[in-house]
Amino acid sequence: MKKQLSVILLLAAAVLLYLAPAYSQEDMTQLLDPAFTTHQRPAAVFNHDGHNEKAEIEDCSVCHHVYEGERKVMDDSSEGTPCSECHAVDAEEGTPLRMAYHRMCTDCHTAKGKGPVTCGECHVDK
Amino acid sequence: MNAAYEFVVGPLAWIAGAIFVLGSIYRLVSMYALAVKKDYSSLPYMDLKYSLRSIIHWLNPFGTAGWKASPWTAAVTFIFHICLIITPLFLLGHAVLLETFHGIEWPTISDGLADGLTMLVIAGCIFFIIRRATVDKLKYITSGMDWFVIFLVLATFLTGFAAYHQWLNYQFILILHILAGEAMLASIPFTRLSHMIFWVFIRGYMGSEFGKVRHAKDW
Numbered sequence: 001m002k003k004q005l006s007v008i009l010l011l012a013a014a015v016l017l018y019l020a021p022a023y024s025q026e027d028m029t030q031l032l033d034p035a036f037t038t039h040q041r042p043a044a045v046f047n048h049d050g051h052n053e054k055a056e057i058e059d060c061s062v063c064h065h066v067y068e069g070e071r072k073v074m075d076d077s078s079e080g081t082p083c084s085e086c087h088a089v090d091a092e093e094g095t096p097l098r099m100a101y102h103r104m105c106t107d108c109h110t111a112k113g114k115g116p117v118t119c120g121e122c123h124v125d126k
Numbered sequence: 127m128n129a130a131y132e133f134v135v136g137p138l139a140w141i142a143g144a145i146f147v148l149g150s151i152y153r154l155v156s157m158y159a160l161a162v163k164k165d166y167s168s169l170p171y172m173d174l175k176y177s178l179r180s181i182i183h184w185l186n187p188f189g190t191a192g193w194k195a196s197p198w199t200a201a202v203t204f205i206f207h208i209c210l211i212i213t214p215l216f217l218l219g220h221a222v223l224l225e226t227f228h229g230i231e232w233p234t235i236s237d238g239l240a241d242g243l244t245m246l247v248i249a250g251c252i253f254f255i256i257r258r259a260t261v262d263k264l265k266y267i268t269s270g271m272d273w274f275v276i277f278l279v280l281a282t283f284l285t286g287f288a289a290y291h292q293w294l295n296y297q298f299i300l301i302l303h304i305l306a307g308e309a310m311l312a313s314i315p316f317t318r319l320s321h322m323i324f325w326v327f328i329r330g331y332m333g334s335e336f337g338k339v340r341h342a343k344d345w
Contacts, residue, residue, distance in 0.1 A: 040236070040237060041218075041237070098225065099225050099226060102226040103226055109128070110128075110132060113129070114128075117132065118297060118300055119300075120292045120300065121296070125291065125292045
């Protein structure tokens with residue numbers, strides 16, 4: 001009985017250890033924000049680390065920004081906080097979540113002249 | 127490719143929109159001036175009640191002898207035009223551009239529905255192409271301009287359909303789609319597509335003449 005229990009516990013630990021990285025930022029391959037209750041297009045392709053290496057972004061706050069009113073707060077970043085905390089899906093004021101994602105990606109890609117800007121380059125049909 | 131895309135969704139979209147709006151105003155004003163010059167005596171006979179009576183009858187696919195005489199053409203005409211207007215106006219992809227570029231919220235239909243409506247528009251184009259090519263009385267009044275506008279609409283919806291399904295070279299097809307759409311918009315005032323801005327006045331004129339002058343039905 002004791003042996004059986006330890007096998008189960010070991011298995012559970014193995015599964016947890018195996019699953020944990022799947023949910024960490026390092027291994028993310030797409031942007032699938034749970035704040036969206038219905039997804040109308042396939043999730044946008046996004047490899048967090050690969051992107052930042054290629055784009056040479058080291059400062060988290062480039063994307064994970066913090067705003068106070070209209071002003072971006074320097075030296076502060078918001079990683080770990082869901083985007084939807086400030087950008088509600090159906091926000092009446094400010095920037096709703098869908099607009100926030102689209103602008104965050106395409107504004108930068110347009111400014112840098114690199115990276116995808118059309119719908120289907122990110123929302124790839126599989 | 128990004129630069130080409132940014133050009134067609136940016137400056138070129140403004141140019142096409144401006145040609146559509148200013149061109150339509152120009153056509154309406156110059157057509158009115160032409161009516162004043164050539165057919166001044168008909169203008170006092172224009173009548174809102176008889177205009178609306180005719181327009182409402184012709185907006186009903188079962189409301190006129192003309193529609194009843196060609197039920198298939200009537201059915202395709204109505205379905206085609208409804209889908210042609212609803213699809214681009216409420217397409218999610220179009221609304222997202224409006225939202226991302228200008229912060230404008232716009233109602234949308236589902237992509238699945240838009241896909242179906244697009245297929246109906248394409249089927250409608252094929253119907254009209256076959257009809258123009260085979261019906262003798264239509265062949266007689268068909269000119270190059272008629273073919274141009276049908277194929278422009280067909281090209282816009284075919285490339286839109288292919289872009290949505292990400293067939294072939296996605297970015298290239300998408301740019302073709304945007305170019306075709308903008309060509310269509312800019313063509314409205316200056317081609318047969320001008321029935322979009324003129325139909326209500328043409329129908330109103332016919333309704334007024336038949337209702338007020340001839341005391342007869344025009345449907």
